[in-house]
Amino acid sequence: MEVLVSGKLFQLSILACLGAWAMAESQCGRLEEKLLYTTQESTEPSENPWIGILLEEQGPRYQNLRCSVVIINELHVLTTATCVKRFKNRSGDTKAVAMLGVWNEDDSPDEELACNEKDFCVPGPKLYKVVEIKVHPQSDRDTGDNDLAILRLEKTVEWSAWIQPICLQGSSEPETLTNRNLHYSGFNNDGTNKGKGLSMTVSTRKCKQLTSSSVFFPVNQLCGYPVKRTKFYPGSALMDIDVRSDKPHNFYLVAILVRNVDAGQATTQVYQNVRRARSWIMENVK
CATH class of the missing domain: 2.40.10.10 (Trypsin-like serine proteases)
Structure with a gap:
Protein backbone atom coordinates (compact mmCIF):
# COMPACT_ATOMS: atom_id res chain seq x y z
CA MET A 1 0.00 0.00 0.00
CA TRP A 21 3.22 23.96 -18.22
CA ALA A 22 -0.09 23.80 -20.07
CA MET A 23 -1.33 27.03 -18.50
CA ALA A 24 1.85 28.76 -19.60
CA GLU A 25 1.83 27.24 -23.10
CA SER A 26 -1.94 26.98 -23.68
CA GLN A 27 -3.05 27.35 -27.27
CA CYS A 28 -6.34 26.56 -28.92
CA GLY A 29 -6.73 23.31 -30.82
CA ARG A 30 -3.50 21.75 -29.54
CA LEU A 31 -2.56 18.55 -31.32
CA GLU A 32 0.21 15.96 -31.35
CA GLU A 33 0.95 14.82 -34.88
CA LYS A 34 1.85 11.27 -33.85
CA LEU A 35 -1.69 10.78 -32.48
CA LEU A 36 -3.28 11.66 -35.82
CA TYR A 37 -2.20 8.47 -37.53
CA THR A 38 -3.27 5.82 -35.04
CA THR A 39 -6.27 3.52 -35.36
CA GLN A 40 -7.17 3.94 -31.70
CA GLU A 41 -10.84 4.72 -31.03
CA SER A 42 -10.07 6.02 -27.53
CA THR A 43 -8.13 9.23 -26.98
CA GLU A 44 -5.12 9.76 -24.79
CA PRO A 45 -6.07 11.60 -21.54
CA SER A 46 -4.78 14.99 -22.74
CA GLU A 47 -5.89 14.52 -26.36
CA ASN A 48 -8.67 16.84 -27.59
CA GLU A 154 -20.21 30.78 -13.67
CA LYS A 155 -16.44 31.06 -13.27
CA THR A 156 -13.37 31.23 -15.44
CA VAL A 157 -12.00 27.89 -16.61
CA GLU A 158 -8.57 27.00 -15.25
CA TRP A 159 -6.44 25.81 -18.15
CA SER A 160 -4.37 22.65 -17.77
CA ALA A 161 -2.99 19.91 -19.99
CA TRP A 162 -6.47 18.31 -19.80
CA ILE A 163 -8.65 21.41 -20.20
CA GLN A 164 -8.02 23.70 -23.18
CA PRO A 165 -10.12 25.41 -25.90
CA ILE A 166 -10.65 24.49 -29.53
CA CYS A 167 -9.82 27.03 -32.26
CA LEU A 168 -12.84 28.46 -34.05
CA GLN A 169 -11.10 29.22 -37.34
CA GLY A 170 -8.18 28.10 -39.44
CA SER A 171 -5.66 30.40 -41.11
CA SER A 172 -6.57 28.91 -44.48
CA GLU A 173 -9.78 26.96 -45.06
CA PRO A 174 -11.31 25.11 -48.04
CA GLU A 175 -14.39 26.70 -49.59
CA THR A 176 -16.47 23.56 -49.15
CA LEU A 177 -16.71 20.85 -46.51
CA THR A 178 -17.83 18.23 -49.05
CA ASN A 179 -15.57 15.22 -49.59
CA ARG A 180 -13.31 16.00 -46.65
CA ASN A 181 -11.89 13.33 -44.34
CA LEU A 182 -12.25 15.05 -40.97
CA HIS A 183 -11.52 14.18 -37.35
CA TYR A 184 -14.25 13.99 -34.74
CA SER A 185 -14.14 13.53 -30.98
CA GLY A 186 -16.51 13.20 -28.05
CA PHE A 187 -18.09 10.58 -25.85
CA ASN A 188 -20.12 7.66 -27.14
CA ASN A 189 -22.33 4.72 -26.29
CA ASP A 190 -19.69 2.02 -26.77
CA GLY A 191 -17.40 2.93 -23.87
CA THR A 192 -16.74 5.41 -21.11
CA ASN A 193 -13.49 6.93 -22.38
CA LYS A 194 -13.40 10.01 -24.61
CA GLY A 195 -13.33 8.72 -28.16
CA LYS A 196 -12.29 9.82 -31.63
CA GLY A 197 -12.59 8.82 -35.26
CA LEU A 198 -12.55 9.86 -38.91
CA SER A 199 -15.57 10.80 -40.99
CA MET A 200 -15.82 11.50 -44.72
CA THR A 201 -18.20 14.36 -45.46
CA VAL A 202 -20.60 13.86 -48.38
CA SER A 203 -22.65 16.01 -50.73
CA THR A 204 -26.10 17.30 -49.79
CA ARG A 205 -27.64 14.98 -52.38
CA LYS A 206 -25.94 11.95 -50.85
CA CYS A 207 -26.85 13.24 -47.39
CA LYS A 208 -30.54 13.20 -48.34
CA GLN A 209 -30.20 9.61 -49.51
CA LEU A 210 -28.40 8.46 -46.37
CA THR A 211 -30.90 10.11 -44.03
CA SER A 212 -34.02 9.36 -46.13
CA SER A 213 -34.64 13.12 -46.42
CA SER A 214 -35.86 12.96 -50.02
CA VAL A 215 -37.52 16.39 -50.00
CA PHE A 216 -35.67 18.61 -47.52
CA PHE A 217 -32.38 18.67 -45.67
CA PRO A 218 -31.35 21.59 -43.40
CA VAL A 219 -29.25 24.06 -45.36
CA ASN A 220 -26.75 24.60 -42.52
CA GLN A 221 -26.17 20.94 -41.78
CA LEU A 222 -23.93 18.33 -43.38
CA CYS A 223 -23.42 14.59 -43.26
CA GLY A 224 -20.37 12.57 -42.33
CA TYR A 225 -19.80 8.93 -43.22
CA PRO A 226 -17.71 7.57 -40.31
CA VAL A 227 -15.20 4.73 -40.57
CA LYS A 228 -16.80 3.09 -37.50
CA ARG A 229 -20.52 2.84 -36.68
CA THR A 230 -20.00 3.90 -33.06
CA LYS A 231 -22.74 6.34 -32.06
CA PHE A 232 -21.24 9.45 -30.50
CA TYR A 233 -23.17 11.84 -28.27
CA PRO A 234 -24.67 15.02 -29.74
CA GLY A 235 -22.30 17.95 -29.30
CA SER A 236 -19.23 15.97 -30.38
CA ALA A 237 -16.76 18.08 -32.35
CA LEU A 238 -16.01 17.71 -36.07
CA MET A 239 -12.59 19.22 -36.70
CA ASP A 240 -10.28 20.14 -39.53
CA ILE A 241 -6.53 20.70 -39.23
CA ASP A 242 -4.81 24.02 -39.84
CA VAL A 243 -1.55 23.29 -41.70
CA ARG A 244 1.24 25.84 -41.50
CA SER A 245 4.64 25.50 -43.16
CA ASP A 246 3.63 21.98 -44.26
CA LYS A 247 3.06 20.88 -40.65
CA PRO A 248 -0.17 20.16 -38.79
CA HIS A 249 -0.49 23.14 -36.45
CA ASN A 250 -3.82 22.87 -34.64
CA PHE A 251 -7.41 21.67 -34.82
CA TYR A 252 -10.24 24.07 -35.54
CA LEU A 253 -13.97 23.45 -35.18
CA VAL A 254 -16.12 23.09 -38.32
CA ALA A 255 -19.29 21.44 -36.97
CA ILE A 256 -20.87 19.67 -34.00
CA LEU A 257 -22.82 16.43 -34.11
CA VAL A 258 -26.59 16.69 -33.79
CA ARG A 259 -27.75 13.13 -34.50
CA ASN A 260 -26.88 9.68 -35.84
CA VAL A 261 -28.93 7.95 -38.55
CA ASP A 262 -28.81 4.21 -39.21
CA ALA A 263 -29.52 3.14 -42.78
CA GLY A 264 -28.89 -0.48 -43.65
CA GLN A 265 -25.29 -1.38 -42.93
CA ALA A 266 -24.21 2.25 -42.55
CA THR A 267 -24.39 4.91 -39.86
CA THR A 268 -24.51 8.54 -40.96
CA GLN A 269 -23.52 11.40 -38.70
CA VAL A 270 -25.52 14.62 -39.13
CA TYR A 271 -23.58 17.74 -38.14
CA GLN A 272 -24.50 21.37 -37.59
CA ASN A 273 -22.15 23.57 -39.62
CA VAL A 274 -20.38 25.90 -37.18
CA ARG A 275 -18.51 27.86 -39.85
CA ARG A 276 -21.76 29.55 -40.91
CA ALA A 277 -22.52 30.51 -37.30
CA ARG A 278 -19.12 31.94 -36.39
CA SER A 279 -20.23 35.57 -36.33
CA TRP A 280 -23.07 34.70 -33.93
CA ILE A 281 -20.72 32.66 -31.74
CA MET A 282 -18.06 35.38 -31.62
CA GLU A 283 -20.61 38.06 -30.75
CA ASN A 284 -21.88 36.00 -27.82
CA VAL A 285 -18.62 34.79 -26.27
CA LYS A 286 -16.99 38.19 -25.74
Whole structure:
Protein backbone atom coordinates (compact mmCIF):
# COMPACT_ATOMS: atom_id res chain seq x y z
CA MET A 1 0.00 0.00 0.00
CA GLU A 2 2.81 2.42 0.79
CA VAL A 3 4.37 1.86 -2.61
CA LEU A 4 1.03 2.45 -4.28
CA VAL A 5 0.40 5.67 -2.38
CA SER A 6 3.92 6.92 -3.01
CA GLY A 7 3.49 6.18 -6.69
CA LYS A 8 0.28 8.17 -6.80
CA LEU A 9 1.84 11.07 -4.93
CA PHE A 10 4.73 11.10 -7.38
CA GLN A 11 2.32 10.97 -10.28
CA LEU A 12 0.32 13.82 -8.77
CA SER A 13 3.44 16.00 -8.66
CA ILE A 14 4.15 15.20 -12.31
CA LEU A 15 0.54 16.05 -13.22
CA ALA A 16 0.83 19.34 -11.38
CA CYS A 17 3.95 20.21 -13.36
CA LEU A 18 2.21 19.33 -16.63
CA GLY A 19 -0.76 21.44 -15.63
CA ALA A 20 1.45 24.44 -14.89
CA TRP A 21 3.22 23.96 -18.22
CA ALA A 22 -0.09 23.80 -20.07
CA MET A 23 -1.33 27.03 -18.50
CA ALA A 24 1.85 28.76 -19.60
CA GLU A 25 1.83 27.24 -23.10
CA SER A 26 -1.94 26.98 -23.68
CA GLN A 27 -3.05 27.35 -27.27
CA CYS A 28 -6.34 26.56 -28.92
CA GLY A 29 -6.73 23.31 -30.82
CA ARG A 30 -3.50 21.75 -29.54
CA LEU A 31 -2.56 18.55 -31.32
CA GLU A 32 0.21 15.96 -31.35
CA GLU A 33 0.95 14.82 -34.88
CA LYS A 34 1.85 11.27 -33.85
CA LEU A 35 -1.69 10.78 -32.48
CA LEU A 36 -3.28 11.66 -35.82
CA TYR A 37 -2.20 8.47 -37.53
CA THR A 38 -3.27 5.82 -35.04
CA THR A 39 -6.27 3.52 -35.36
CA GLN A 40 -7.17 3.94 -31.70
CA GLU A 41 -10.84 4.72 -31.03
CA SER A 42 -10.07 6.02 -27.53
CA THR A 43 -8.13 9.23 -26.98
CA GLU A 44 -5.12 9.76 -24.79
CA PRO A 45 -6.07 11.60 -21.54
CA SER A 46 -4.78 14.99 -22.74
CA GLU A 47 -5.89 14.52 -26.36
CA ASN A 48 -8.67 16.84 -27.59
CA PRO A 49 -8.87 18.60 -24.20
CA TRP A 50 -11.78 20.84 -25.30
CA ILE A 51 -14.32 18.01 -25.01
CA GLY A 52 -16.55 17.87 -21.93
CA ILE A 53 -19.93 16.46 -20.90
CA LEU A 54 -23.22 18.20 -20.13
CA LEU A 55 -24.79 17.35 -16.78
CA GLU A 56 -28.01 18.32 -15.01
CA GLU A 57 -27.87 19.18 -11.32
CA GLN A 58 -30.43 17.15 -9.41
CA GLY A 59 -30.03 17.95 -5.74
CA PRO A 60 -26.76 16.46 -4.48
CA ARG A 61 -26.33 14.42 -7.66
CA TYR A 62 -25.72 15.07 -11.34
CA GLN A 63 -27.39 13.34 -14.27
CA ASN A 64 -25.26 12.64 -17.35
CA LEU A 65 -27.32 13.94 -20.28
CA ARG A 66 -25.28 12.03 -22.88
CA CYS A 67 -24.31 15.26 -24.63
CA SER A 68 -20.81 16.55 -25.28
CA VAL A 69 -19.77 20.18 -24.91
CA VAL A 70 -16.90 21.94 -26.68
CA ILE A 71 -14.80 24.59 -24.90
CA ILE A 72 -14.73 27.84 -26.89
CA ASN A 73 -12.95 30.11 -24.40
CA GLU A 74 -12.43 30.53 -20.66
CA LEU A 75 -16.12 31.28 -20.01
CA HIS A 76 -18.09 29.52 -22.76
CA VAL A 77 -18.81 26.07 -24.13
CA LEU A 78 -20.81 25.07 -27.20
CA THR A 79 -23.38 22.29 -27.56
CA THR A 80 -26.63 21.64 -29.44
CA ALA A 81 -29.88 23.49 -28.77
CA THR A 82 -31.56 20.09 -28.52
CA CYS A 83 -29.29 19.14 -25.62
CA VAL A 84 -30.42 22.15 -23.55
CA LYS A 85 -34.14 22.25 -24.36
CA ARG A 86 -34.88 20.47 -21.05
CA PHE A 87 -33.60 23.47 -19.07
CA LYS A 88 -36.45 25.91 -18.41
CA ASN A 89 -34.22 28.51 -16.78
CA ARG A 90 -31.97 30.19 -19.33
CA SER A 91 -30.10 32.38 -16.86
CA GLY A 92 -29.10 32.27 -13.21
CA ASP A 93 -29.63 28.85 -11.63
CA THR A 94 -30.08 26.91 -14.87
CA LYS A 95 -29.27 23.49 -13.30
CA ALA A 96 -26.94 22.87 -16.26
CA VAL A 97 -23.34 21.91 -15.46
CA ALA A 98 -20.35 21.41 -17.76
CA MET A 99 -17.93 18.67 -16.65
CA LEU A 100 -14.53 19.48 -18.14
CA GLY A 101 -11.17 17.74 -18.07
CA VAL A 102 -12.94 14.40 -18.24
CA TRP A 103 -11.38 11.38 -19.91
CA ASN A 104 -13.58 8.61 -18.48
CA GLU A 105 -17.17 9.71 -17.93
CA ASP A 106 -17.47 7.43 -14.91
CA ASP A 107 -14.79 9.39 -13.04
CA SER A 108 -16.00 11.50 -10.14
CA PRO A 109 -15.14 15.21 -9.79
CA ASP A 110 -14.85 14.57 -6.05
CA GLU A 111 -11.59 12.69 -6.65
CA GLU A 112 -8.31 14.58 -6.94
CA LEU A 113 -6.95 11.70 -8.99
CA ALA A 114 -8.95 9.33 -11.19
CA CYS A 115 -7.16 5.99 -11.59
CA ASN A 116 -7.91 2.86 -13.60
CA GLU A 117 -7.33 -0.77 -12.65
CA LYS A 118 -3.68 -0.53 -13.76
CA ASP A 119 -3.13 2.40 -11.38
CA PHE A 120 -2.79 4.87 -14.25
CA CYS A 121 -4.00 8.22 -12.90
CA VAL A 122 -5.15 11.54 -14.32
CA PRO A 123 -6.65 14.56 -12.51
CA GLY A 124 -10.33 14.22 -11.69
CA PRO A 125 -12.77 16.21 -13.85
CA LYS A 126 -13.91 19.72 -12.90
CA LEU A 127 -17.49 21.00 -12.66
CA TYR A 128 -18.54 24.42 -13.93
CA LYS A 129 -22.08 25.67 -13.38
CA VAL A 130 -23.84 27.20 -16.37
CA VAL A 131 -25.37 30.62 -15.63
CA GLU A 132 -26.66 31.52 -19.09
CA ILE A 133 -27.93 29.55 -22.09
CA LYS A 134 -28.14 31.24 -25.50
CA VAL A 135 -29.81 29.28 -28.29
CA HIS A 136 -29.14 30.24 -31.90
CA PRO A 137 -31.84 32.79 -32.87
CA GLN A 138 -32.65 30.83 -36.04
CA SER A 139 -32.86 27.45 -34.35
CA ASP A 140 -35.72 25.62 -36.06
CA ARG A 141 -37.47 22.86 -34.12
CA ASP A 142 -39.35 21.70 -37.23
CA THR A 143 -36.35 21.25 -39.52
CA GLY A 144 -33.64 20.85 -36.87
CA ASP A 145 -31.49 23.51 -38.53
CA ASN A 146 -29.17 25.84 -36.55
CA ASP A 147 -29.13 23.38 -33.66
CA LEU A 148 -26.62 25.34 -31.55
CA ALA A 149 -26.42 26.72 -28.03
CA ILE A 150 -23.74 28.71 -26.19
CA LEU A 151 -23.40 28.11 -22.46
CA ARG A 152 -21.77 30.74 -20.26
CA LEU A 153 -20.01 29.40 -17.18
CA GLU A 154 -20.21 30.78 -13.67
CA LYS A 155 -16.44 31.06 -13.27
CA THR A 156 -13.37 31.23 -15.44
CA VAL A 157 -12.00 27.89 -16.61
CA GLU A 158 -8.57 27.00 -15.25
CA TRP A 159 -6.44 25.81 -18.15
CA SER A 160 -4.37 22.65 -17.77
CA ALA A 161 -2.99 19.91 -19.99
CA TRP A 162 -6.47 18.31 -19.80
CA ILE A 163 -8.65 21.41 -20.20
CA GLN A 164 -8.02 23.70 -23.18
CA PRO A 165 -10.12 25.41 -25.90
CA ILE A 166 -10.65 24.49 -29.53
CA CYS A 167 -9.82 27.03 -32.26
CA LEU A 168 -12.84 28.46 -34.05
CA GLN A 169 -11.10 29.22 -37.34
CA GLY A 170 -8.18 28.10 -39.44
CA SER A 171 -5.66 30.40 -41.11
CA SER A 172 -6.57 28.91 -44.48
CA GLU A 173 -9.78 26.96 -45.06
CA PRO A 174 -11.31 25.11 -48.04
CA GLU A 175 -14.39 26.70 -49.59
CA THR A 176 -16.47 23.56 -49.15
CA LEU A 177 -16.71 20.85 -46.51
CA THR A 178 -17.83 18.23 -49.05
CA ASN A 179 -15.57 15.22 -49.59
CA ARG A 180 -13.31 16.00 -46.65
CA ASN A 181 -11.89 13.33 -44.34
CA LEU A 182 -12.25 15.05 -40.97
CA HIS A 183 -11.52 14.18 -37.35
CA TYR A 184 -14.25 13.99 -34.74
CA SER A 185 -14.14 13.53 -30.98
CA GLY A 186 -16.51 13.20 -28.05
CA PHE A 187 -18.09 10.58 -25.85
CA ASN A 188 -20.12 7.66 -27.14
CA ASN A 189 -22.33 4.72 -26.29
CA ASP A 190 -19.69 2.02 -26.77
CA GLY A 191 -17.40 2.93 -23.87
CA THR A 192 -16.74 5.41 -21.11
CA ASN A 193 -13.49 6.93 -22.38
CA LYS A 194 -13.40 10.01 -24.61
CA GLY A 195 -13.33 8.72 -28.16
CA LYS A 196 -12.29 9.82 -31.63
CA GLY A 197 -12.59 8.82 -35.26
CA LEU A 198 -12.55 9.86 -38.91
CA SER A 199 -15.57 10.80 -40.99
CA MET A 200 -15.82 11.50 -44.72
CA THR A 201 -18.20 14.36 -45.46
CA VAL A 202 -20.60 13.86 -48.38
CA SER A 203 -22.65 16.01 -50.73
CA THR A 204 -26.10 17.30 -49.79
CA ARG A 205 -27.64 14.98 -52.38
CA LYS A 206 -25.94 11.95 -50.85
CA CYS A 207 -26.85 13.24 -47.39
CA LYS A 208 -30.54 13.20 -48.34
CA GLN A 209 -30.20 9.61 -49.51
CA LEU A 210 -28.40 8.46 -46.37
CA THR A 211 -30.90 10.11 -44.03
CA SER A 212 -34.02 9.36 -46.13
CA SER A 213 -34.64 13.12 -46.42
CA SER A 214 -35.86 12.96 -50.02
CA VAL A 215 -37.52 16.39 -50.00
CA PHE A 216 -35.67 18.61 -47.52
CA PHE A 217 -32.38 18.67 -45.67
CA PRO A 218 -31.35 21.59 -43.40
CA VAL A 219 -29.25 24.06 -45.36
CA ASN A 220 -26.75 24.60 -42.52
CA GLN A 221 -26.17 20.94 -41.78
CA LEU A 222 -23.93 18.33 -43.38
CA CYS A 223 -23.42 14.59 -43.26
CA GLY A 224 -20.37 12.57 -42.33
CA TYR A 225 -19.80 8.93 -43.22
CA PRO A 226 -17.71 7.57 -40.31
CA VAL A 227 -15.20 4.73 -40.57
CA LYS A 228 -16.80 3.09 -37.50
CA ARG A 229 -20.52 2.84 -36.68
CA THR A 230 -20.00 3.90 -33.06
CA LYS A 231 -22.74 6.34 -32.06
CA PHE A 232 -21.24 9.45 -30.50
CA TYR A 233 -23.17 11.84 -28.27
CA PRO A 234 -24.67 15.02 -29.74
CA GLY A 235 -22.30 17.95 -29.30
CA SER A 236 -19.23 15.97 -30.38
CA ALA A 237 -16.76 18.08 -32.35
CA LEU A 238 -16.01 17.71 -36.07
CA MET A 239 -12.59 19.22 -36.70
CA ASP A 240 -10.28 20.14 -39.53
CA ILE A 241 -6.53 20.70 -39.23
CA ASP A 242 -4.81 24.02 -39.84
CA VAL A 243 -1.55 23.29 -41.70
CA ARG A 244 1.24 25.84 -41.50
CA SER A 245 4.64 25.50 -43.16
CA ASP A 246 3.63 21.98 -44.26
CA LYS A 247 3.06 20.88 -40.65
CA PRO A 248 -0.17 20.16 -38.79
CA HIS A 249 -0.49 23.14 -36.45
CA ASN A 250 -3.82 22.87 -34.64
CA PHE A 251 -7.41 21.67 -34.82
CA TYR A 252 -10.24 24.07 -35.54
CA LEU A 253 -13.97 23.45 -35.18
CA VAL A 254 -16.12 23.09 -38.32
CA ALA A 255 -19.29 21.44 -36.97
CA ILE A 256 -20.87 19.67 -34.00
CA LEU A 257 -22.82 16.43 -34.11
CA VAL A 258 -26.59 16.69 -33.79
CA ARG A 259 -27.75 13.13 -34.50
CA ASN A 260 -26.88 9.68 -35.84
CA VAL A 261 -28.93 7.95 -38.55
CA ASP A 262 -28.81 4.21 -39.21
CA ALA A 263 -29.52 3.14 -42.78
CA GLY A 264 -28.89 -0.48 -43.65
CA GLN A 265 -25.29 -1.38 -42.93
CA ALA A 266 -24.21 2.25 -42.55
CA THR A 267 -24.39 4.91 -39.86
CA THR A 268 -24.51 8.54 -40.96
CA GLN A 269 -23.52 11.40 -38.70
CA VAL A 270 -25.52 14.62 -39.13
CA TYR A 271 -23.58 17.74 -38.14
CA GLN A 272 -24.50 21.37 -37.59
CA ASN A 273 -22.15 23.57 -39.62
CA VAL A 274 -20.38 25.90 -37.18
CA ARG A 275 -18.51 27.86 -39.85
CA ARG A 276 -21.76 29.55 -40.91
CA ALA A 277 -22.52 30.51 -37.30
CA ARG A 278 -19.12 31.94 -36.39
CA SER A 279 -20.23 35.57 -36.33
CA TRP A 280 -23.07 34.70 -33.93
CA ILE A 281 -20.72 32.66 -31.74
CA MET A 282 -18.06 35.38 -31.62
CA GLU A 283 -20.61 38.06 -30.75
CA ASN A 284 -21.88 36.00 -27.82
CA VAL A 285 -18.62 34.79 -26.27
CA LYS A 286 -16.99 38.19 -25.74
